[in-house]
Amino acid sequence: MGRAPCCEKVGLKKGRWTKEEDEALAKYIKEHGEGSWRSLPKNAGLLRCGKSCRLRWINYLRADLKRGNISEEEEEMIIKLHATLGNRWSLIAGHLPGRTDNEIKNYWNSHLSRRATDLGDGVVVDIDLSKLPGGGKRRGGRTSRGIVAAASNAVKEKKAPKGKEKKGSKDKEKPAKTKAAEAEQQELKEAADTAVVSPARSQSQSQCQSQTPTPSEEHSQSQASASGVTSEEDPLALSEEMMSELLGPGSPMMELGLDGGSCRDSDGGGGPAAGDVAHDTGDNDKAIMDWDLMGQLDISTVDDMWDSLVWDCDDVVLREAGHHQQQQQELDHLMSDLFFLDNL
DNA sequence: AACTTTCCCAACCGCGCGGAA
DNA sequence: GTTCCGCGCGGTTGGGAAAGT
Numbered sequence: 539m540g541r542a543p544c545c546e547k548v549g550l551k552k553g554r555w556t557k558e559e560d561e562a563l564a565k566y567i568k569e570h571g572e573g574s575w576r577s578l579p580k581n582a583g584l585l586r587c588g589k590s591c592r593l594r595w596i597n598y599l600r601a602d603l604k605r606g607n608i609s610e611e612e613e614e615m616i617i618k619l620h621a622t623l624g625n626r627w628s629l630i631a632g633h634l635p636g637r638t639d640n641e642i643k644n645y646w647n648s649h650l651s652r653r654a655t656d657l658g659d660g661v662v663v664d665i666d667l668s669k670l671p672g673g674g675k676r677r678g679g680r681t682s683r684g685i686v687a688a689a690s691n692a693v694k695e696k697k698a699p700k701g702k703e704k705k706g707s708k709d710k711e712k713p714a715k716t717k718a719a720e721a722e723q724q725e726l727k728e729a730a731d732t733a734v735v736s737p738a739r740s741q742s743q744s745q746c747q748s749q750t751p752t753p754s755e756e757h758s759q760s761q762a763s764a765s766g767v768t769s770e771e772d773p774l775a776l777s778e779e780m781m782s783e784l785l786g787p788g789s790p791m792m793e794l795g796l797d798g799g800s801c802r803d804s805d806g807g808g809g810p811a812a813g814d815v816a817h818d819t820g821d822n823d824k825a826i827m828d829w830d831l832m833g834q835l836d837i838s839t840v841d842d843m844w845d846s847l848v849w850d851c852d853d854v855v856l857r858e859a860g861h862h863q864q865q866q867q868e869l870d871h872l873m874s875d876l877f878f879l880d881n882l
Numbered sequence: 883a884a885c886t887t888t889c890c891c892a893a894c895c896g897c898g899c900g901g902a903a
Numbered sequence: 904g905t906t907c908c909g910c911g912c913g914g915t916t917g918g919g920a921a922a923g924t
Contacts, residue, residue: 554892573909575910576908593893594892596911625914627913643914644890649890
């Protein structure tokens with residue numbers, strides 16, 4: 539159908555904002571409040587796109603923004619949350635009052651992702667997203683609350699199957715947005731609280747997501763990988779609870795105790811896994827696949843994926859894993875589970 | 883001092899989602 | 904049920920600053 543441009547592009551100013559523009563925008567929002575971004579520039583007398591105004595306000599002009607460097611606590615929080623949520627910058631920002639998603643994203647890309655790459659020498663996996671279920675494709679757009687809801691419904695149902703299932707995505711109990719948002723917040727809070735993460739482990743985990751490429755590759759890959767492994771059919775969608783269940787005692791992965799197919803601490807004795815949310819057994823000999831990668835890395839398709847997988851450790855590990863037929867079957871089973879849930 | 887490279891961050895872009903019409 | 908619109912999100916880009924040669 540073709541999509542109308544977000545705003546008339548002709549005659550609009552781009553680039554850095556001037557002080558006058560900032561003042562005009564701030565003044566207008568102070569008087570009229572946020573919202574109606576599309577019409578705001580016109581009303582405020584700005585030659586800017588509404589989106590640009592919104593961004594400027596959110597990232598720079600808002601009064602409640604915290605200025606200055608990211609503190610160590612914040613940094614740790616970011617690492618934790620990133621391990622849990624992936625590149626959900628807005629969600630991460632939600633846990634860091636006064637920080638914007640853009641700020642956190644930039645900070646991650648410029649500081650943390652690099653540091654994550656620099657440290658450790660363990661398994662480094664770069665996953666070709668296109669080979670994942672659903673193409674592993676992630677584009678822009680908001681986190682689908684419907685997916686989140688569906689996923690958690692699926693978990694609930696798995697726990698207590700009901701006779702009849704209501705088709706969930708369009709929840710009649712409005713304001714769903716508020717409810718869902720609250721639920722999401724709660725869920726994330728729990729995730730952040732329960733995620734057993736040490737920075738070191740996070741680094742290792744992050745490294746699992748990005749190999750050690752050239753700087754430019756590193757930059758985009760870390761983004762892409764992180765994005766990919768938490769892609770639209772992602773851990774968040776699957777939800778903490780679901781992943782816990784999948785990683786629980788009854789799960790194939792837990793029973794397998796894979797040594798090779800997983801992304802784990804390189805030194806073999808690293809701290810608890812960042813993504814091993816609430817399932818860190820403390821037994822590092824039993825590698826637990828980071829749940830960011832859970833199900834994304836199908837060893838049975840290792841040959842297919844070989845080009846896109848880069849292992850920065852002994853190949854033996856992978857070879858061993860690749861030859862475990864039973865493990866493959868169980869992984870396949872897990873994959874189909876995940877795929878099923880993804881497609882809810 | 884001049885030039886080049888790298889880093890950082892503000893801003894832009896394209897897309898998906900939800901809701902209204 | 905479909906289309907359109909507004910909004911928000913994540914990825915990417917571009918330019919200035921800092922560091923290196």
